[in-house]
Amino acid sequence: MALLEQVTPAVIFMVALGAVLAIVIALAVRKLYVHEDPRIDEVEEMLPAANCGACGYPGCRAFAEATVKGEAPPSKCTVNSPEANQEIADFLGVALGQQEKVVARLACAGGTHVAKMRARYAGVDSCRAAVAAGGGGKACAWGCLGLGDCDESCTFDAIYMNEFGLPVVIEDKCTACNDCVIACPLDLFSLHPVSHKLWVACKNLQEGDAALEECEVACNACGRCAMDLPDVIRMENNLAVVDYSKNDMASPVAIERCPTGAIVWLEKDRVIKGAAAKKIVRKTPLPIEGE
Amino acid sequence: MSAITHAIPPFLRGGTFAHGVHPEENKHYTAGKPIQRFPFPRELNLLLSQHAGKPSVPLVYPGQEVVRGEPIARADGFMSVPLHAPATGVIKKIELIPTAKGPRKPAIILAVHPGESQEMRYGAPRDIDTMSPEDIIRAVQDAGLVGLGGAAFPTHVKLSPPPEHNVDTILINGCECEPYLTTDHRLMIEQPEQLVKGTQILMRAMQAERAIIGTEDNKQDAAEAIRRVLPKDGSITVKVVPTKYPQGAEKMLAKALVNREIPSGGYPSAVGLGVYNVATTVQIGALLPWQRGVIERVVTVTGPGIEKPGNYLVAIGTPLRFILERLGFRGSSQYLITGGPMMGETVSSLDVPITKGCGGFLVLRPEDVQEQSIPQVYPCISCGKCVEACPLYLNPCQLGKLAVKRRYEEMEDYHLFDCFECGCCSYVCPAGIPLVQYFRVSKAMNRDLKSKAAEK
Numbered sequence: 001m002a003l004l005e006q007v008t009p010a011v012i013f014m015v016a017l018g019a020v021l022a023i024v025i026a027l028a029v030r031k032l033y034v035h036e037d038p039r040i041d042e043v044e045e046m047l048p049a050a051n052c053g054a055c056g057y058p059g060c061r062a063f064a065e066a067t068v069k070g071e072a073p074p075s076k077c078t079v080n081s082p083e084a085n086q087e088i089a090d091f092l093g094v095a096l097g098q099q100e101k102v103v104a105r106l107a108c109a110g111g112t113h114v115a116k117m118r119a120r121y122a123g124v125d126s127c128r129a130a131v132a133a134g135g136g137g138k139a140c141a142w143g144c145l146g147l148g149d150c151d152e153s154c155t156f157d158a159i160y161m162n163e164f165g166l167p168v169v170i171e172d173k174c175t176a177c178n179d180c181v182i183a184c185p186l187d188l189f190s191l192h193p194v195s196h197k198l199w200v201a202c203k204n205l206q207e208g209d210a211a212l213e214e215c216e217v218a219c220n221a222c223g224r225c226a227m228d229l230p231d232v233i234r235m236e237n238n239l240a241v242v243d244y245s246k247n248d249m250a251s252p253v254a255i256e257r258c259p260t261g262a263i264v265w266l267e268k269d270r271v272i273k274g275a276a277a278k279k280i281v282r283k284t285p286l287p288i289e290g291e
Numbered sequence: 292m293s294a295i296t297h298a299i300p301p302f303l304r305g306g307t308f309a310h311g312v313h314p315e316e317n318k319h320y321t322a323g324k325p326i327q328r329f330p331f332p333r334e335l336n337l338l339l340s341q342h343a344g345k346p347s348v349p350l351v352y353p354g355q356e357v358v359r360g361e362p363i364a365r366a367d368g369f370m371s372v373p374l375h376a377p378a379t380g381v382i383k384k385i386e387l388i389p390t391a392k393g394p395r396k397p398a399i400i401l402a403v404h405p406g407e408s409q410e411m412r413y414g415a416p417r418d419i420d421t422m423s424p425e426d427i428i429r430a431v432q433d434a435g436l437v438g439l440g441g442a443a444f445p446t447h448v449k450l451s452p453p454p455e456h457n458v459d460t461i462l463i464n465g466c467e468c469e470p471y472l473t474t475d476h477r478l479m480i481e482q483p484e485q486l487v488k489g490t491q492i493l494m495r496a497m498q499a500e501r502a503i504i505g506t507e508d509n510k511q512d513a514a515e516a517i518r519r520v521l522p523k524d525g526s527i528t529v530k531v532v533p534t535k536y537p538q539g540a541e542k543m544l545a546k547a548l549v550n551r552e553i554p555s556g557g558y559p560s561a562v563g564l565g566v567y568n569v570a571t572t573v574q575i576g577a578l579l580p581w582q583r584g585v586i587e588r589v590v591t592v593t594g595p596g597i598e599k600p601g602n603y604l605v606a607i608g609t610p611l612r613f614i615l616e617r618l619g620f621r622g623s624s625q626y627l628i629t630g631g632p633m634m635g636e637t638v639s640s641l642d643v644p645i646t647k648g649c650g651g652f653l654v655l656r657p658e659d660v661q662e663q664s665i666p667q668v669y670p671c672i673s674c675g676k677c678v679e680a681c682p683l684y685l686n687p688c689q690l691g692k693l694a695v696k697r698r699y700e701e702m703e704d705y706h707l708f709d710c711f712e713c714g715c716c717s718y719v720c721p722a723g724i725p726l727v728q729y730f731r732v733s734k735a736m737n738r739d740l741k742s743k744a745a746e747k
Contacts, residue, residue: 119638119639121639128732128735129728131393132728132731132732133637133639133728134391134392134393134638135392135393136393137639141389142394142395182740205395206386210386
């Protein structure tokens with residue numbers, strides 16, 4: 001009995017306390033309620049949940065908020081299929097929006113069959129580690145090392161390494177998420193709309209024979225492309241630079257006289273070289289200098 | 292008595308630091324070989340960025356004749372130094388040349404006049420003892436002096452600590468703990484007068500009362516040679532510490548010589564110290580009284596792959612190919628390393644020139660490397676050998692695991708940026724994990740991510 005007498009006040013107190021707090025919480029829920037558009041959750045459901053950031057927003061949730069607010073057209077999501085984006089547009093009753101497909105492009109064509117190696121790199125299997133160890137042994141200090149940091153960074157399987165040790169971007173799978181651009185220690189990747197068809201696949205800043213000695217497909221700064229299409233192409237630091245703000249005027253005429261095929265015209269999953277570009281028939285890697 | 296002192300671990304007895312490793316010294320190749328002048332090549336490739344900081348700005352144009360010792364590039368701001376012509380000749384061009392680090396950098400190509408006596412005609416004597424500390428610091432920059440121990444950090448920047456730091460002691464680093472290298476060893480034996488003179492100049496510039504020249508106990512002859520020429524007032528002393536790697540690191544040396552701890556991320560001046568390398572100090576002693584600049588340096592060319600190893604006085608800008616062809620290298624393919632085997636940079640091109648920071652050049656044959664290396668990388672079992680070796684008390688084991696998982700940002704919580712890449716952890720790792728290489732990648736990644744975040 002004594003026990004019950006002791007316990008009763010405590011029980012009453014706890015129940016009363018619970019009741020008071022429950023009322024406070026119930027009031028707080030009413031008072032502090034934040035109205036959130038229920039469509040945000042639904043739109044988020046329709047997004048691919050890749051959280052890749054290609055749309056420019058920090059994740060799918062933020063993008064869903066932006067589309068519901070009308071700040072971003074649904075087509076900005078590059079991971080979703082166009083049909084899925086159309087579904088979002090229909091659901092929200094907004095226009096799908098015009099969004100040109102953007103893909104990652106590599107500014108190097110120096111595979112093992114055309115680019116010389118000066119030394120053999122042995123160490124951690126990563127481009128970044130190779131760059132820290134004397135530049136990785138490739139004769140061209142600007143060229144792709146082919147150890148596949150970009151391949152590894154790609155979450156969409158849009159990059160594979162070809163038989164010459166160069167990464168190839170599968171345009172259909174590429175979502176322009178920027179991961180490979182960050183991964184490449186030599187800054188060879190950049191994002192471009194597919195309408196940018198004129199492309200300089202080289203970053204070698206040397207001219208003439210100095211560049212050709214290192215790689216057969218290097219830009220040797222002859223300047224022919226800039227002569228043929230002076231409005232769009234200019235020579236800068238011994239390299240042809242395409243001014244994409246004048247992309248409307250770009251035409252394949254610029255690639256025709258390129259002696260090495262460093263400047264190319266890109267069609268979907270196809271690289272077109274000019275008629276004057278020297279033909280590369282070698283399929284095997286070049287031997288390492290001095291071995 | 293000795294039994295008692297030996298029971299205490301050396302780092303508690305003082306005179307050294309805790310942890311570290313004892314790699315094979317291999318100094319016998321060149322330790323007994325006096326410094327010899329190396330012939331001039333036909334062309335010198337003078338990189339405009341010999342040092343840490345901003346590259347120098349060329350003062351010459353192609354076709355211009357220059358005299359040995361004449362300035363050919365000026366400093367670009369405070370974090371930069373000028374460059375002087377190492378030989379009389381003609382400027383050929385300014386072009387991009389390969390560097391030890393990899394990327395091509397602009398360099399002045401100087402065609403040396405054949406048949407020229409290369410007598411030193413530049414420079415005039417001046418009284419260094421009456422100069423003010425500010426003038427000395429300016430003179431150090433004008434001489435193009437950088438840390439000749441390897442980091443190539445501009446010396447005048449080290450001489451200008453923040454005003455709240457009061458430097459009372461100068462430490463001269465003569466430890467040369469890197470295996471194979473004997474540059475500083477020979478300089479201490481052959482040019483102790485210049486070393487002492489340089490130390491006195493440094494003391495005046497920093498207004499320090501005393502200086503300690505520290506060397507390891509495998510270089511007793513060097514300590515003896517310096518003791519013979521020390522000034523009588525007792526302001527400079529020589530201290531011999533036990534041989535251990537990395538004794539020559541700034542932080543380790545401060546701990547060993549004066550038992551002070553340089554704070555993480557801080558400069559030695561924060562604890563009242565200034566640390567300078569022997570080769571740098573010798574150049575200060577030799578150049579400043581004559582208003583001259585750094586045009587040559589002592590380079591140890593060594594290793595089992597070299598026919599005639601030795602210590603050579605080489606003009607800055609001499610291509611490696613020229614040195615190797617003169618000294619003869621054995622076998623076909625080699626491992627070429629500038630600096631020592633522990634912290635040196637692998638070289639991927641023979642056209643890399645000698646720079647101010649290059650104190651040694653090591654050539655190993657594939658068989659020498661195979662003998663030592665672990666055939667494959669085994670998984671980490673957290674044995675903790677690296678933890679016991681790390682002189683900074685970091686946890687390389689944990690850092691390595693995070694690096695493999697690419698959790699680079701998390702590594703900063705484990706003080707990634709305190710690591711100075713001494714290589715002790717990789718050296719002791721029984722699993723053959725290239726820890727230091729991982730850390731280099733992680734640091735580069737972290738820096739990249741930060742700069743890219745800053746861009747946005």
